[in-house]
Amino acid sequence: MTSPAIRPAPPAADGSRPAHEHRRLRLWERRVRAAGLPRLWAGRCTALSDPSRRAAAIRHTAATFAALPKPYRFVLALLLRLFPVAVALTDPLAPLRGAPDQARLQRTADRLSTVPGCAELLKASSSLALYGALDGPTPQRSTTRRQGLG
Amino acid sequence: MTSTARTVRCDALVIGSGAGGSTAALELAGAGREVLVLEEGPLISQARIAQASPPENLRLLYRQGGLVPIHGAPTIPFGEARCVGGTTVVNGGLLWRPPDRLLEHWASTGVDGFRAHHLAPHLTEVERRLGVIDQSPGRGNGDSVLLTQAADRLGWHWAPARRAVRGCRHANRCVTGCPTGAKQSMLVSYLPAAEQLAAVVQPDTRVVRLEHDGTRVTAVHALRGGRRLRYLPRTVFLAAGPIGSALLLRRSAIGGRGPGRAIAFHVNFRTVARFSEPVRATEGTIFTAQLQEFADRGVRVMPANLTPGSLAAALAAHPAGTVDRMLAQLDRIAVYTTQVSVRTTARLSAVPGLGAVLRHRLTGGDRDLLRSAFRHTAELLLEAGSVELLPPAPTSLTTAAQATDFALHGRPETWDLISVHAMASCRMGPPAIGGVCDAQGRPHGFTNLRLCDASVLPGATGISPQETIMGFCRLMTARHLEDPTRY
Numbered sequence: 001m002t003s004p005a006i007r008p009a010p011p012a013a014d015g016s017r018p019a020h021e022h023r024r025l026r027l028w029e030r031r032v033r034a035a036g037l038p039r040l041w042a043g044r045c046t047a048l049s050d051p052s053r054r055a056a057a058i059r060h061t062a063a064t065f066a067a068l069p070k071p072y073r074f075v076l077a078l079l080l081r082l083f084p085v086a087v088a089l090t091d092p093l094a095p096l097r098g099a100p101d102q103a104r105l106q107r108t109a110d111r112l113s114t115v116p117g118c119a120e121l122l123k124a125s126s127s128l129a130l131y132g133a134l135d136g137p138t139p140q141r142s143t144t145r146r147q148g149l150g
Numbered sequence: 151m152t153s154t155a156r157t158v159r160c161d162a163l164v165i166g167s168g169a170g171g172s173t174a175a176l177e178l179a180g181a182g183r184e185v186l187v188l189e190e191g192p193l194i195s196q197a198r199i200a201q202a203s204p205p206e207n208l209r210l211l212y213r214q215g216g217l218v219p220i221h222g223a224p225t226i227p228f229g230e231a232r233c234v235g236g237t238t239v240v241n242g243g244l245l246w247r248p249p250d251r252l253l254e255h256w257a258s259t260g261v262d263g264f265r266a267h268h269l270a271p272h273l274t275e276v277e278r279r280l281g282v283i284d285q286s287p288g289r290g291n292g293d294s295v296l297l298t299q300a301a302d303r304l305g306w307h308w309a310p311a312r313r314a315v316r317g318c319r320h321a322n323r324c325v326t327g328c329p330t331g332a333k334q335s336m337l338v339s340y341l342p343a344a345e346q347l348a349a350v351v352q353p354d355t356r357v358v359r360l361e362h363d364g365t366r367v368t369a370v371h372a373l374r375g376g377r378r379l380r381y382l383p384r385t386v387f388l389a390a391g392p393i394g395s396a397l398l399l400r401r402s403a404i405g406g407r408g409p410g411r412a413i414a415f416h417v418n419f420r421t422v423a424r425f426s427e428p429v430r431a432t433e434g435t436i437f438t439a440q441l442q443e444f445a446d447r448g449v450r451v452m453p454a455n456l457t458p459g460s461l462a463a464a465l466a467a468h469p470a471g472t473v474d475r476m477l478a479q480l481d482r483i484a485v486y487t488t489q490v491s492v493r494t495t496a497r498l499s500a501v502p503g504l505g506a507v508l509r510h511r512l513t514g515g516d517r518d519l520l521r522s523a524f525r526h527t528a529e530l531l532l533e534a535g536s537v538e539l540l541p542p543a544p545t546s547l548t549t550a551a552q553a554t555d556f557a558l559h560g561r562p563e564t565w566d567l568i569s570v571h572a573m574a575s576c577r578m579g580p581p582a583i584g585g586v587c588d589a590q591g592r593p594h595g596f597t598n599l600r601l602c603d604a605s606v607l608p609g610a611t612g613i614s615p616q617e618t619i620m621g622f623c624r625l626m627t628a629r630h631l632e633d634p635t636r637y
């Protein structure tokens with residue numbers, strides 16, 4: 001062999017991700033939040049009302065979106081921008097009604113599920129969010145893992 | 151590529167470190183060849199897999215976090231890995247021998263030299279090296295036990311799961327990377343063995359093009375951390391997987407429009423079953439038994455790994471309250487996968503910036519097959535004692551009549567389908583019937599380029615394909631090593 005074995009750099013621990021990756025992740029987290037998706041996810045599963053689970057849901061969804069090829073990211077970013085408009089159109093009186101209850105969130109989600117583009121975004125993001133929230137690291141899980149390795 | 155690319159001379163260059171690439175690497179290294187393996191994905195160590203949560207592993211190990219779409223009605227996510235060890239790192243570890251009838255059928259289509267007696271010693275060696283056994287149930291796996299009992303009552307044939315595991319600890323995380331290292335993925339088996347024989351594995355190195363003169367590959371161009379690399383190999387073993395290999399051939403103008411024109415694939419749907427007694431499916435390995443009664447029609451049924459997240463994700467489109475209701479009874483829930491070998495094929499287009507874009511068009515026959523597959527699945531699960539079934543569409547079924555009605559009138563084009571098995575994208579066979587490669591995996595007319603992964607299989611296997619891929623690859627490599635001028 002004319003070239004020596006090239007070994008990869010040791011994997012970055014979560015906190016020491018390259019700065020640009022970190023910024024990109026934060027940007028996608030903001031996009032997901034600003035689209036109003038987390039409230040609709042919580043309408044699917046009450047566990048997502050818990051702030052730490054909700055944060056895990058946003059993290060997994062945003063990180064998955066951020067790693068898609070550029071053209072898909074472009075379309076997603078556009079859909080996320082337009083999503084609040086679609087929400088407002090399906091429930092125009094929402095601002096007058098105050099904080100939405102579960103039933104209203106569900107009605108909104110059901111209507112959005114018939115709007116092309118929004119339907120796919122809602123379904124894909126809900127799947128990612130539920131997976132990230134329920135199988136992701138929770139304070140309890142991290143402890144178990146540390147014990148398991150110890 | 152410009153002359154600024156770093157140039158590396160090498161002997162046997164293997165592209166891709168999954169089932170096919172690792173097999174080739176080990177056999178070549180064992181025969182004394184100098185082997186260099188280029189892998190696009192990162193090296194994620196066994197320790198890192200164990201430490202990370204399943205969602206983190208999904209993002210680390212899978213291509214596009216598992217969201218590679220096969221566009222069509224419905225759009226089907228295709229799962230494949232992008233890491234050292236390839237898809238074997240995230241697969242179920244099931245190793246089934248290709249049935250004799252399948253091999254005879256392939257032989258009858260003009261692909262000779264891969265009959266049962268040709269492959270037998272190679273399959274035996276693969277099984278020995280990977281420690282393939284009949285998987286026994288753990289504390290959980292009640293879902294598999296219920297399947298076998300129901301099948302026995304119905305007089306239906308089932309088989310114990312054949313798995314490549316050494317000391318499975320039933321961690322229930324097979325498809326997001328085995329945290330204990332028991333599953334014998336290429337990462338913990340073939341690749342370390344190849345490295346001991348001086349093979350070198352270079353992660354994070356994506357091959358972008360094969361330069362050639364119409365009969366020989368003269369250079370392989372790759373990118374690593376933004377740097378261009380140019381390899382000058384004697385022989386190239388292409389094993390970038392069913393999609394990656396076809397994409398590379400297309401990009402390199404090898405094989406005309408043949409590569410990726412007709413990709414065989416299996417589709418899976420999931421049925422969530424609620425039982426009145428605890429099943430404890432979360433405490434077992436992926437599954438220990440598979441229903442094979444309808445294998446001749448291309449349908450197999452088996453349990454899946456069950457976790458709160460995977461259950462909830464599968465039910466994301468179901469009516470409000472369903473996820474909460476099912477999570478509240480998690481110990482009575484089991485999820486069953488029905489694997490269907492559809493007749494239609496997917497088509498690949500190479501799109502700049504996007505890579506491979508895949509499309510499918512399920513035929514009427516495929517939709518009928520999916521409906522009848524659901525009918526058999528429902529009959530099995532109701533016989534197993536399930537009191538509620540959630541099919542792959544947002545509804546709930548509690549009686550046999552409802553299940554039959556769903557099977558008769560369901561619209562598979564709206565179901566949640568996924569695929570984890572694709573193959574035959576650059577199939578071997580005569581060009582007249584769409585073959586891209588000869589029986590040595592060489593694209594027709596080429597001498598020093600050999601495909602040795604799922605892409606080269608002559609058609610859909612109907613079974614989980616890893617053992618067939620490894621058997622074919624080992625046999626082709628052995629023939630080449632025996633007589634490099636002829637093979």
Ligand SMILES: Cc1cc2nc3c(=O)[nH]c(=O)nc-3n(C[C@H](O)[C@H](O)[C@H](O)COP(=O)(O)OP(=O)(O)OC[C@H]3O[C@@H](n4cnc5c(N)ncnc54)[C@H](O)[C@@H]3O)c2cc1C
Pocket residue numbers: 165166167168169170171188189190191229230231232233234235236237238240241242243244245246325355356357358389390391392394395398570571572602603604605613614615616617619
């Ligand atoms: C969730 C899941 C469960 C499965 N379960 C089973 C099972 O239980 N049993 C079974 O038999 N099969 C199973 N499979 C399928 C099986 O794992 C695959 O069919 C098999 O691994 C394919 O082998 P391969 O060598 O063709 O490709 P892969 O194993 O996918 O390897 C291809 C490698 O090439 C790399 N690559 C791609 N492009 C490039 C490039 N341009 N440059 C460099 N490297 C590149 C990829 O990153 C990858 O690592 C499963 C698959 C999935 C997703």
